Amino acid sequence: xxxxxxxxxxxxxxxxxxxxxxxxxxxxxxxxxxxxxxxxxxxxxxxxxxxxxxxxxxxxxxxxxxxxxxxxxxxxxxxxxxxxxxxxxxxxxxxxxxxxxxxxxxxxxxxxxxxxxxxxxxxxxxxxxxxxxxxxxxxxxxxxx
Numbered sequence: 473x474x475x476x477x478x479x480x481x482x483x484x485x486x487x488x489x490x491x492x493x494x495x496x497x498x499x500x501x502x503x504x505x506x507x508x509x510x511x512x513x514x515x516x517x518x519x520x521x522x523x524x525x526x527x528x529x530x531x532x533x534x535x536x537x538x539x540x541x542x543x544x545x546x547x548x549x550x551x552x553x554x555x556x557x558x559x560x561x562x563x564x565x566x567x568x569x570x571x572x573x574x575x576x577x578x579x580x581x582x583x584x585x586x587x588x589x590x591x592x593x594x595x596x597x598x599x600x601x602x603x604x605x606x607x608x609x610x611x612x613x614x615x616x617x
Contacts, residue, residue, distance in 0.1 A: 476540035477548060478609075481555025484533025489560030489601075490526030493567075494519060497580065504578040506571075533559075550612035554605045561601030568595045 497503045498519050505515035506522045537552075545551055571577050572591040580590040 476536055477545055478551050478555045480533050480536030480538075480540050481552045482533070482559035483536060484530055485556035485559025485561075486563040487526045487528075487530030487533055488556065489563050490522065490529065490567075493564070494523050494526065498522075503581045503583075506578060508578040508582070545612075547612040550608045554608035554612060557601045557605030557608065559605075561598045561603075561605055564598035564601065565595060568598060 498505055506518035507515060510518075568580075568591065572579050572594065579587045580594045581587065584590065
């Protein structure tokens with residue numbers, strides 16, 4: 473499959489960004505949990521289920537990458553990083569829109585009077601990842617002379 477490298481990197485990027493979100497925003501900084509409006513035990517369980525989900529996503533992406541033949545691609549590094557950035561950015565943007573804005577099961581940072589600002593900065597970061605990924609994807613399709 474010609475696009476298996478990109479799809480694998482995309483799926484892997486979704487898992488990586490989810491894992492980084494869980495490690496930094498949930499565990500290290502303790503800004504929020506997946507489900508905030510419950511007791512601490514259930515917050516930790518919701519985070520654990522999220523980590524399990526993104527770990528499965530990473531294994532799927534890793535398997536797709538392992539099975540891909542990137543040597544046949546024009547610019548494999550561009551395609552790999554485009555997939556990682558697009559997967560991470562789109563995952564973050566969807567998670568931000570759904571969980572922060574629509575369902576409001578958690579927000580990026582609670583300990584402020586500017587909760588919406590932090591949610592919008594999270595969305596902006598996601599858009600930057602998407603833009604960088606699209607740029608690299610464009611470069612991967614551009615023929616060198």
